[in-house]
Amino acid sequence: MKIDAHQHFWEYDPIEYDWITSEMSVIAKSFLPKDLDSILEDHGIDGSVAVQARECLAETDFLLELAKENPKILGVVGWIKLFDQNLESNLVKYSQTTDLKGFREVLQAKDSSFFLCEGFKKGLKIILNKGYRYDILIFEHQLDSIQELVKSSPEKPMVIDHLAKPKIKSGEWKEWKKKMARLADREYLFCKISGMVTEANWPKWSQEQLSPYMDIALELFGPDRLMFGSDWPVCTLAGTYEKVYGIVEEFSNQLSKDEKEAIFGGTAKSFYKIDNK
Structure with a gap:
């Protein structure tokens, strides 16, 4: 099974999606499954994992409704407030659906005190012990703090989104590699090869740079x-789906057939516990 492990849907509203700035006007419109289905088919991809883009329970519900109606949505990474006295009851609400695979918060926009507080750690422990996955969305400068969070968390599968957003634009990687290596030593931590072109110079990035x-x-x-x-x-702020796919396709040509299949679906299928819909 070939899987795109990270993409988004939204019905655009400038207030709901206020993180879409004026320089991002190309994505200031609605993007729904009907807009993605043919793109996936063109690249021989069986389906995708839809990841939250708003921090509210309505976002989780929205994505789950889309998943119910669209077989190409193989799983949902929703949002839930981890340090919330209603966390357990909110999880009960979602316990009947198999489409919800995990959760994510926009930690890249938060101070480390947000995710290193005891309430957050307790909530993370609860969802991980219930079998949900957690997507870690951060910038490179937050890697030390995430290392601290991970050390205090159950040894359950989590994934680092977008390679922790290294400083691709300036071509720096040595410090990022050191910090990522400490996380990679934990065999239950995974990483998504995603989000690279938007961390580079949008109109000028190259395969060699990435x-x-x-x-x-x-x-x-x-x-x-x-x-x-x-x-x-x-x-699409920095390149078409075809170009973004092509980056990883060209990179993976050095690998064996099994290794390439892992990156393009096998890892995601196992990590998110995806079954054929």
């Missing part, structure tokens, strides 16, 4: 803990 980061991710995590994600439609 290759070192993919090489390092492969060295640290291995193909069985890496997964391709397009980050569509956000990726």
